Amino acid sequence: MTKQKLIVIGAGMASGRALEQLFAANPDAYDVTLFNAEPRGNYDRIMLSPVLAGDKTYEEIVIHDSAWYEDNTVTCRFGEKIVSIDRAAKTVTAENGDVLAYDKLLFGTGSNPFIIPLPGHDLDGVIAYRDLEDTQAMMAKRAGDKVVVIGGGLLGLEAAAGMAAHGVDVTVVHIMGHLMERQLDEAAGYLLKKSLEDKGITVLCNANSKEIKGVDGKVSALMLDDGTELPCDLLVMAVGIRPNIALGAESGLATGRGIHVDDQMITSDENILAVGECVEHDGMVFGLVAPLYDQAKVVAKTLLGEEAKYEQKTLSTKLKVTGCDLFSAGDFAEAEGREDILFRDPARGVYKRLVIEDNKIIGAVMYGDTADGSWFFGMIKDGTDISEMRDTLIFGPAYQGGATADPLSAVAALPLDAEICGCNGVSKGDIVAAIEAGAGDLGAIRGTTKASASCGTCTGLVEQLLQVELGDDFKMPVAAPMCGCTDLTHEDVRRLIKSKELKSQEAVWQELGWKTRNGCHSCRPAINYYLLADWPVEYQDDPQSRFVNERKHANIQKDGTYSVVPRMWGGITTPDELRAIADAADKYKVPTVKVTGGQRIDLLGVKGEDLPSIWYDLGQAGLVSGHAYSKGLRTVKTCVGTDHCRFGTQDSTGLGIKLEKHLWGSWTPHKLKLAVSGCPRNCAEATCKDIGVICVDSGYEIHVGGAAGMEIKGTEVLCKVETEEEAMEVISAMTQIYRENAKYLDRIYKWMAKVGLDWIKEQIVDDLGNRKALADRFELSQSIYRKDPWAEHAKEKAEDYQPLADLTLEAAE
Amino acid sequence: MSWIDVGALNDIPVRGARIVKTPLGCVALFRTDEEEVFATSDRCPHKGGPLSEGIVHGKSVTCPLHNWVFSLESGEAQGADDGQIATFSVKVEDGRILMDGEELGKRSAA
Numbered sequence: 001m002t003k004q005k006l007i008v009i010g011a012g013m014a015s016g017r018a019l020e021q022l023f024a025a026n027p028d029a030y031d032v033t034l035f036n037a038e039p040r041g042n043y044d045r046i047m048l049s050p051v052l053a054g055d056k057t058y059e060e061i062v063i064h065d066s067a068w069y070e071d072n073t074v075t076c077r078f079g080e081k082i083v084s085i086d087r088a089a090k091t092v093t094a095e096n097g098d099v100l101a102y103d104k105l106l107f108g109t110g111s112n113p114f115i116i117p118l119p120g121h122d123l124d125g126v127i128a129y130r131d132l133e134d135t136q137a138m139m140a141k142r143a144g145d146k147v148v149v150i151g152g153g154l155l156g157l158e159a160a161a162g163m164a165a166h167g168v169d170v171t172v173v174h175i176m177g178h179l180m181e182r183q184l185d186e187a188a189g190y191l192l193k194k195s196l197e198d199k200g201i202t203v204l205c206n207a208n209s210k211e212i213k214g215v216d217g218k219v220s221a222l223m224l225d226d227g228t229e230l231p232c233d234l235l236v237m238a239v240g241i242r243p244n245i246a247l248g249a250e251s252g253l254a255t256g257r258g259i260h261v262d263d264q265m266i267t268s269d270e271n272i273l274a275v276g277e278c279v280e281h282d283g284m285v286f287g288l289v290a291p292l293y294d295q296a297k298v299v300a301k302t303l304l305g306e307e308a309k310y311e312q313k314t315l316s317t318k319l320k321v322t323g324c325d326l327f328s329a330g331d332f333a334e335a336e337g338r339e340d341i342l343f344r345d346p347a348r349g350v351y352k353r354l355v356i357e358d359n360k361i362i363g364a365v366m367y368g369d370t371a372d373g374s375w376f377f378g379m380i381k382d383g384t385d386i387s388e389m390r391d392t393l394i395f396g397p398a399y400q401g402g403a404t405a406d407p408l409s410a411v412a413a414l415p416l417d418a419e420i421c422g423c424n425g426v427s428k429g430d431i432v433a434a435i436e437a438g439a440g441d442l443g444a445i446r447g448t449t450k451a452s453a454s455c456g457t458c459t460g461l462v463e464q465l466l467q468v469e470l471g472d473d474f475k476m477p478v479a480a481p482m483c484g485c486t487d488l489t490h491e492d493v494r495r496l497i498k499s500k501e502l503k504s505q506e507a508v509w510q511e512l513g514w515k516t517r518n519g520c521h522s523c524r525p526a527i528n529y530y531l532l533a534d535w536p537v538e539y540q541d542d543p544q545s546r547f548v549n550e551r552k553h554a555n556i557q558k559d560g561t562y563s564v565v566p567r568m569w570g571g572i573t574t575p576d577e578l579r580a581i582a583d584a585a586d587k588y589k590v591p592t593v594k595v596t597g598g599q600r601i602d603l604l605g606v607k608g609e610d611l612p613s614i615w616y617d618l619g620q621a622g623l624v625s626g627h628a629y630s631k632g633l634r635t636v637k638t639c640v641g642t643d644h645c646r647f648g649t650q651d652s653t654g655l656g657i658k659l660e661k662h663l664w665g666s667w668t669p670h671k672l673k674l675a676v677s678g679c680p681r682n683c684a685e686a687t688c689k690d691i692g693v694i695c696v697d698s699g700y701e702i703h704v705g706g707a708a709g710m711e712i713k714g715t716e717v718l719c720k721v722e723t724e725e726e727a728m729e730v731i732s733a734m735t736q737i738y739r740e741n742a743k744y745l746d747r748i749y750k751w752m753a754k755v756g757l758d759w760i761k762e763q764i765v766d767d768l769g770n771r772k773a774l775a776d777r778f779e780l781s782q783s784i785y786r787k788d789p790w791a792e793h794a795k796e797k798a799e800d801y802q803p804l805a806d807l808t809l810e811a812a813e
Numbered sequence: 814m815s816w817i818d819v820g821a822l823n824d825i826p827v828r829g830a831r832i833v834k835t836p837l838g839c840v841a842l843f844r845t846d847e848e849e850v851f852a853t854s855d856r857c858p859h860k861g862g863p864l865s866e867g868i869v870h871g872k873s874v875t876c877p878l879h880n881w882v883f884s885l886e887s888g889e890a891q892g893a894d895d896g897q898i899a900t901f902s903v904k905v906e907d908g909r910i911l912m913d914g915e916e917l918g919k920r921s922a923a
């Protein structure tokens with residue numbers, strides 16, 4: 001029997017496996033000619049990363065060497081492309097013009113890396129990460145060279161890690177909020193980012209690339225849309241792949257995202273088959289080798305006329321990034337009825353999350369300790385029912401069958417030399433000895449051994465030890481935790497955010513061992529505030545962690561409409577401002593216009609969709625947000641002072657306006673209200689404000705800690721100063737010390753009851769250096785937050801106030 | 814099922830929400846994770862609070878008016894509160910959000 005002619009386009013991993021299967025089943029069925037655009041045969045593309053990192057050589061990752069091709073009498077035409085197909089004549093044309101006839105044709109053309117068509121994408125030095133050439137271009141970079149990688153997915157990070165291992169200065173630019181967002185949740189993404197940063201890689205998330213700059217046709221920098229310029233000598237784009245279907249489409253095969261194939265891997269032409277990343281089967285395209293190898297088996301059988309059927313499996317795949325202790329498998333995609341099991345051990349930087357559906361594990365992400373990864377992976381693949389071991393599942397196989405998860409017995413079982421406090425190197429034995437010597441509570445343990453006296457994360461362990469040793473004699477302390485998400489108090493958290501330099505929400509969740517994935521409505525606003533107060537420059541305010549009023553910059557009303565209160569600096573307004581307010585009230589049909597208790601005007605009952613436009617109109621008249629909705633500076637009430645009043649001693653109106661212009665936009669633990677009265681008659685009610693000023697002949701009396709809400713509190717005098725400048729500095733410092741130290745939702749009077757007026761006086765009245773430092777820190781924060789959110793939202797976020805879509809017409813049809 | 818494209822995933826901030834007007838009234842679309850979206854009725858059964866304006870945490874939302882918490886998966890009120898919000902089919906494909914037009918139309922007819 002004469003051999004049939006099989007031409008294969010592409011010597012990749014899929015077609016390579018198909019040929020192995022074919023020759024194993026029947027070495028004599030076909031006369032094979034193999035074309036490959038790359039100037040080499042089949043190698044293990046997956047192993048390019050170890051090659052890049054220097055752990056392997058190209059020779060070690062070759063799958064089929066020339067001896068293999070010879071043994072199987074494959075005619076190799078490497079470095080040659082097929083450029084066209086004549087299906088009627090059953091011939092292909094190679095790049096050099098050769099025309100070859102086939103009986104069967106097999107597509108194995110793989111994928112093309114996607115290149116974002118940014119201006120400059122065709123410059124020299126802009127590459128993808130797909131083949132040996134790309135890898136070699138990256139390996140040519142040396143210590144000190146600068147490389148930018150666009151794409152924080154698996155490939156981009158492998159590229160970055162590989163180059164960083166050679167001392168190359170690498171920056172990863174990722175468009176999403178966290179790395180590998182398809183495989184990892186935010187917590188693991190955060191840990192991954194941290195460990196890449198420890199390797200010296202700069203990671204920019206939420207970063208949008210805008211343009212690639214070049215000099216003499218060669219890449220020189222990447223520009224981001226926020227104006228950042230990242231100089232580089234090589235730019236790697238690793239942002240995804242697209243099935244390579246051009247040749248198939250041109251020759252008239254049915255294509256969609258990939259070349260359409262049926263269950264036998266036959267295309268719309270019965271003599272043409274396709275396998276690998278270039279195919280689309282039942283609506284799916286592929287990007288990992290496991291399904292391609294299944295396809296390869298089927299394609300080999302089909303070629304031999306045997307019956308075979310390709311079936312997609314719900315495949316889970318393990319992923320690893322070189323040098324990072326990371327494991328991700330299975331599915332995290334959206335679906336109802338899925339639950340999480342979560343474990344965090346901040347001291348060891350360990351994070352584990354299992355996604356459970358119908359009593360089966362369907363996904364697992366692990367960081368820091370991936371030893372149990374294979375065990376979980378096995379259960380995902382086998383669909384093991386976990387209902388029996390659910391409570392201890394997350395602790396891994398070692399804890400299954402018998403061992404209890406009771407934390408007390410776990411602590412009791414620890415050997416005496418087990419380290420409890422990592423910061424101070426205190427062992428269980430040291431603590432037990434201290435307890436035996438009479439230390440009966442946490443304070444005493446901290447005093448005698450220093451255990452839990454530094455970062456505090458071992459506090460729980462120390463308390464459990466006390467309980468084990470003392471039994472009923474030890475009462476677990478009941479300091480109220482922030483909320484159900486943590487055992488730490490607000491004060492603990494504030495302290496730890498500063499001492500451990502936690503600068504993102506993910507850092508807080510992870511390092512402080514939050515029990516929930518991303519907090520709740522009670523702790524999130526507090527954490528958001530603490531982070532922005534302590535790290536005004538590094539931390540980005542998170543609108544999604546704010547109560548609706550602060551997110552929408554308006555007070556929500558009981559019927560879902562909003563109120564709009566523009567600022568009237570120090571209670572002063574002008575006919576023009578009043579006209580603008582009146583016009584806006586008319587134009588937006590505002591049902592109620594009210595003078596507030598804070599010396600300004602409230603427009604009540606504005607529709608949510610109208611907010612950006614009413615703000616825009618008011619803004620045209622110079623009116624800005626009054627922050628009547630914020631835990632931040634509200635109003636500075638004033639009286640008429642020396643300008644008009646026969647008793648006035650100082651320019652109270654002027655100082656009020658200055659203060660309001662200085663403090664506006666600042667966020668504080670709770671609302672902050674000020675007033676300046678021109679004399680002790682106190683017409684501005686300054687003695688019941690958070691901060692009040694009473695002007696007297698010889699200067700300014702500064703009052704703090706008043707309120708006239710649910711509780712009525714008269715102020716106490718902080719100090720007296722002679723000049724307006726001093727008054728401003730003291731008030732800045734007062735505001736800042738409150739911002740840096742108070743618990744979220746404590747007004748000044750509540751916080752003062754905890755720390756004492758004397759302590760505040762020591763800090764900002766007696767210690768002039770500290771006063772100035774606090775005022776300077778306030779100013780730094782204000783350089784970012786002293787701005788009108790209304791103008792910004794009207795200009796940039798107006799869309800967010802509209803419905804995403806209106807289906808009232810379409811869906812009714 | 815008839816899937817309707819209602820907008821881009823990135824039009825909803827992570828842990829945020831947007832509304833879609835439908836014949837059944839406003840439906841809130843919540844994005845709980847980079848790739849995860851849920852759809853529920855926008856009206857709180859307590860006193861009609863707009864749930865899309867609440868704080869989204871885990872797979873739950875807290876009503877902005879009086880802090881009732883609802884599971885976005887089951888629509889059930891959590892903890893001591895008793896109540897249920899409707900949930901709707903929604904999926905994300907290639908960065909687009911799709912809702913089932915038939916479900917939105919059918920239920921309105923009922």
Ligand code: SRM
Pocket residue numbers: 555556557563565594595596597598599600602628634635671673688706707708709710711747
């Ligand atoms: C509009 C206004 C009433 C008015 O028409 O005069 C008002 C309206 C509200 N106040 Fe007030 N307060 C207003 C002046 C006051 C004053 C008087 C003042 O500032 O001189 C007080 C007492 C002084 C004080 O704060 O010590 C006051 C003490 C409160 C309190 C109690 C605070 C406390 O610590 O005890 C709350 C509740 C809270 O903040 O938790 C509150 C909360 C509210 C809220 C925000 C309730 C809410 O959360 O929805 C109201 C919003 C209504 C709306 O939809 O716009 N409002 N509120 C005043 C706006 C002033 C402004 O121009 O910004």
Ligand SMILES: Cc1cc2nc3c(=O)[nH]c(=O)nc-3n(C[C@H](O)[C@H](O)[C@H](O)COP(=O)(O)OP(=O)(O)OC[C@H]3O[C@@H](n4cnc5c(N)ncnc54)[C@H](O)[C@@H]3O)c2cc1C
Pocket residue numbers: 009010011012013014015016035036037038045046047048049080081082083108109110111129130131155244247275276277278286287288289290292317
């Ligand atoms: C760096 C890297 C790491 C990876 N890591 C993993 C991993 O950990 N796990 C995993 O499962 N997958 C991984 N993958 C994906 C995996 O490598 C691919 O799924 C697999 O190689 C696809 O096989 P294929 O045969 O379909 O295509 P390819 O292997 O891409 O082969 C296609 C070949 O066809 C050639 N060709 C194209 N057009 C023509 C033409 N007209 N004429 C002649 N020849 C042509 C191309 O030059 C190419 O050599 C990784 C990929 C890369 C790049």
Ligand code: SF4
Pocket residue numbers: none
């Ligand atoms: S006193 Fe009560 S009802 Fe009146 S505005 Fe203030 S919070 Fe609302």
Ligand code: FES
Pocket residue numbers: 857858859860861862876877878879880881
């Ligand atoms: S309206 Fe939702 S909790 Fe009251």
